[in-house]
Amino acid sequence: MSGKKYDYLLETLNAAQRQAVASSAGPILVLSGAGSGKTRVLTYRIAYLIERGGIRADNILAVTFTNKAAQEMQERLSRLVPYGASRFNYHDGLWVGTFHSICARILRLHADRLGFSRQFSIYDSEDQLGLIRQIVAELNVPTDKLSPGAIHHRISRAKNGLQTASQFAEASGDFRDEIIARVYALYQQRLRENNAMDFDDLLIYPLELFRQHTEILANYTQRFRHILVDEFQDTNRTQYLFLRALAARDRNVFAVGDDDQSIYRWRGAEVRNILDFEQDFPDCKVFRLEQNYRSTRNILEAAHSVIVKNHQRLPKKLWTEREAGEPVALLEAENEFHEAQIILDKITEEISHHNGGTSSRSFRDFAILYRTNAQSRVIEDTLRRAGIPYVIVGGLRFYERKEVKDVLAYMRLAANPADAVSLRRIINYPLRGIGETTIKKLEEFARVNNLTLLKALGGVGEIPTIKAGSRDKVLAFYNFIDRYASLKNQLSLLEWANALVDATGIVRLLKSENALERVENINEVLRSIHEYAGQFRDATIEGYLERVSLITDIDRWDEKSNAVTLMTLHSAKGLEFPIIFISGLEEGLFPLIRTGDVDSDLEEERRLFYVGTTRAKEKLFLSYAATRSRFTGNAKGLTYNNNLPSRFLAELDQRFVQRESVRRPRAFETHEAEGGKYFGHEQAMPDYENESQENEIQIGKMVKHPQFGLGEILAVDGKGENLKLTIAFEKVGTKKILVQYGNLQIL
DNA sequence: CTTCGCGCTCTTTTT
DNA sequence: GAGCGCGAAG
Numbered sequence: 001m002s003g004k005k006y007d008y009l010l011e012t013l014n015a016a017q018r019q020a021v022a023s024s025a026g027p028i029l030v031l032s033g034a035g036s037g038k039t040r041v042l043t044y045r046i047a048y049l050i051e052r053g054g055i056r057a058d059n060i061l062a063v064t065f066t067n068k069a070a071q072e073m074q075e076r077l078s079r080l081v082p083y084g085a086s087r088f089n090y091h092d093g094l095w096v097g098t099f100h101s102i103c104a105r106i107l108r109l110h111a112d113r114l115g116f117s118r119q120f121s122i123y124d125s126e127d128q129l130g131l132i133r134q135i136v137a138e139l140n141v142p143t144d145k146l147s148p149g150a151i152h153h154r155i156s157r158a159k160n161g162l163q164t165a166s167q168f169a170e171a172s173g174d175f176r177d178e179i180i181a182r183v184y185a186l187y188q189q190r191l192r193e194n195n196a197m198d199f200d201d202l203l204i205y206p207l208e209l210f211r212q213h214t215e216i217l218a219n220y221t222q223r224f225r226h227i228l229v230d231e232f233q234d235t236n237r238t239q240y241l242f243l244r245a246l247a248a249r250d251r252n253v254f255a256v257g258d259d260d261q262s263i264y265r266w267r268g269a270e271v272r273n274i275l276d277f278e279q280d281f282p283d284c285k286v287f288r289l290e291q292n293y294r295s296t297r298n299i300l301e302a303a304h305s306v307i308v309k310n311h312q313r314l315p316k317k318l319w320t321e322r323e324a325g326e327p328v329a330l331l332e333a334e335n336e337f338h339e340a341q342i343i344l345d346k347i348t349e350e351i352s353h354h355n356g357g358t359s360s361r362s363f364r365d366f367a368i369l370y371r372t373n374a375q376s377r378v379i380e381d382t383l384r385r386a387g388i389p390y391v392i393v394g395g396l397r398f399y400e401r402k403e404v405k406d407v408l409a410y411m412r413l414a415a416n417p418a419d420a421v422s423l424r425r426i427i428n429y430p431l432r433g434i435g436e437t438t439i440k441k442l443e444e445f446a447r448v449n450n451l452t453l454l455k456a457l458g459g460v461g462e463i464p465t466i467k468a469g470s471r472d473k474v475l476a477f478y479n480f481i482d483r484y485a486s487l488k489n490q491l492s493l494l495e496w497a498n499a500l501v502d503a504t505g506i507v508r509l510l511k512s513e514n515a516l517e518r519v520e521n522i523n524e525v526l527r528s529i530h531e532y533a534g535q536f537r538d539a540t541i542e543g544y545l546e547r548v549s550l551i552t553d554i555d556r557w558d559e560k561s562n563a564v565t566l567m568t569l570h571s572a573k574g575l576e577f578p579i580i581f582i583s584g585l586e587e588g589l590f591p592l593i594r595t596g597d598v599d600s601d602l603e604e605e606r607r608l609f610y611v612g613t614t615r616a617k618e619k620l621f622l623s624y625a626a627t628r629s630r631f632t633g634n635a636k637g638l639t640y641n642n643n644l645p646s647r648f649l650a651e652l653d654q655r656f657v658q659r660e661s662v663r664r665p666r667a668f669e670t671h672e673a674e675g676g677k678y679f680g681h682e683q684a685m686p687d688y689e690n691e692s693q694e695n696e697i698q699i700g701k702m703v704k705h706p707q708f709g710l711g712e713i714l715a716v717d718g719k720g721e722n723l724k725l726t727i728a729f730e731k732v733g734t735k736k737i738l739v740q741y742g743n744l745q746i747l
Numbered sequence: 748c749t750t751c752g753c754g755c756t757c758t759t760t761t762t
Numbered sequence: 763g764a765g766c767g768c769g770a771a772g
Contacts, residue, residue: 100762125761199762267761372759402765435749470748550762570760592759608760751771
């Protein structure tokens with residue numbers, strides 16, 4: 001298979017890339033800096049293995065960080081090598097996906113060995129928390145001392161550390177731990193009873209499967225002779241063990257990563273995996289990709305000048321042949337509204353500036369990044385008012401919207417009758433007159449008779465304490481689900497889904513509430529089912545549901561649509577844009593600092609900053625606001641905090657940075673701080689911590705609300721974070737608005 | 748027994 | 763702003 005294609009494979013790569021791609025078998029670690037072409041190396045490595053090594057596509061497993069990256073890799077590969085050396089079509093054999101989707105795929109095949117059925121549900125964070133809430137209530141856990149969220153967090157951390165409930169119980173220290181241990185045990189039991197797994201289980205159960213059934217593991221180690229992993233620095237312990245188990249036979253692990261871009265430590269990722277790779281695989285070959293093809297030199301140097309402040313990193317420096325380009329621009333704003341306005345100004349400026357020139361800018365060339373999702377709102381409002389098209393990635397995810405989850409819960413229950421979480425969600429939505437008391441009795445009946453909750457509904461006639469009227473309602477619901485569970489095998493997926501959604505009456509209910517956006521979201525679900533059904537001949541509802549539960553907003557993001565992209569820095573990982581804005585560069589916000597943080601947390605924030613800056617190809621804007629209203633969580637409530645500029649701004653090598661002049665703020669109050677702008681920390685900031693916006697709020701003042709428009713304040717109630725205004729709006733009448741969330745502009 | 752309405756809480760990042 | 767839980771109304 002030499003010939004043109006093979007030469008082409010290596011010729012377009014630089015020396016380091018070529019060495020990595022063409023390296024012989026065995027463990028390989030590619031330390032691959034930002035923008036150094038690591039996706040390219042991975043793709044070419046796979047092509048090389050097939051073209052040159054004669055490896056069959058179905059002997060290769062590639063792990064990516066997002067589903068989108070997996071899809072892109074598939075597409076690139078089919079362009080690069082439509083057929084492999086063995087004339088083996090990629091799409092038939094190659095496994096590409098995220099850890100979670102690959103694990104789910106394996107588990108579907110062998111679920112019975114672990115005591116689950118193939119139809120097992122995958123519970124998202126909300127489902128998980130709901131289940132924990134229920135258990136917490138059942139066990140009478142004092143929630144003032146232990147919130148369900150905290151318990152959930154601890155359980156997840158224990159699971160990630162491969163600690164079972166009984167091991168956790170043994171290791172438990174204080175009374176809280178003992179409570180958590182009991183919740184943990186019951187939680188796992190319920191998941192099992194519901195034939196359901198949470199995100200952590202998806203990673204853990206394959207390991208258990210491999211341990212219990214060595215013949216299954218042997219099957220996979222024989223099958224996956226080459227394993228490639230992207231974003232290796234963000235694998236957690238369990239994922240690493242999964243890799244090691246699969247690679248035990250041939251040890252052909254091709255791991256690509258960059259310790260400077262590890263940003264998921266808080267989720268259990270261990271940079272250690274990359275730092276220790278050489279110890280775990282002493283014979284491994286290490287390659288370094290340090291030439292950056294993405295960013296201008298100014299951007300690269302600026303990013304470098306900050307990341308070198310981290311102590312826990314492998315020393316390296318990226319270089320580029322590209323021109324210096326424009327300096328990194330610093331934008332200083334009075335407050336968050338002003339910041340959004342400046343960003344808007346710069347976008348319009350860039351677009352008009354480049355029009356008529358050699359290059360022209362489109363909206364799709366811009367991305368606005370921020371540390372927390374909450375920051376998107378003000379920027380969003382500003383762009384919307386200016387008529388700039390934009391898309392938001394993340395925040396409230398599409399498949400986590402209430403109406404979407406409601407519809408999916410019907411499908412989940414029909415697919416997996418043991419799924420009590422889904423059942424509870426919809427048994428009385430839309431309202432059917434089945435209340436909490438009846439449900440409690442049904443649950444009790446199910447427990448005593450060792451039935452699934454759904455079966456208990458079918459046997460409602462045997463529960464004397466439930467009156468005839470309620471009984472009929474329960475039975476009607478049971479028959480409804482039962483009917484669609486069997487129709488599932490008779491109708492096509494799309495027909496079935498359409499009929500089911502229609503029969504639930506949810507759309508009619510939402511229309512009567514005039515919630516048209518929600519109706520549209522449900523239509524979008526049906527559209528996506530249609531799309532899914534068209535993609536796979538053997539499309540099943542189980543397959544669709546699995547896909548949906550592992551999909552993220554970034555997977556749904558369409559980079560081709562001509563709109564400005566708004567997203568968190570975390571979501572931007574792996575992406576690139578000609579022009580990047582990083583907003584909210586204020587001490588406390590980015591780096592985000594909480595009490596109890598340690599040095600390593602700050603280093604992760606710095607890596608996040610590094611990831612953000614290296615997304616930019618041509619121009620990087622950094623912005624901060626001197627004051628920002630922020631929910632502080634303390635008794636002071638909503639305050640206009642005066643912020644120091646982020647330490648990252650001070651750490652930047654100033655040779656690559658330029659302050660840009662910005663338009664003064666207009667419609668809003670300016671909070672002019674003494675001494676003007678602040679740059680660097682030494683300069684003391686006046687303490688405006690307690691100066692709250694309350695001063696400006698008076699009866700009779702006019703305000704502007706992003707949706708309701710202009711209005712007059714009629715009354716002021718509450719204090720601090722509960723500060724509530726009664727406002728007479730010109731268009732929509734009188735409403736009560738919490739200042740903290742209302743996003744009001746005082747005029 | 749169910750439904751309605753009010754008050755409370757939530758904000759770090761995500762599979 | 764929105765979901766959830768709790769207490770009162772129907």
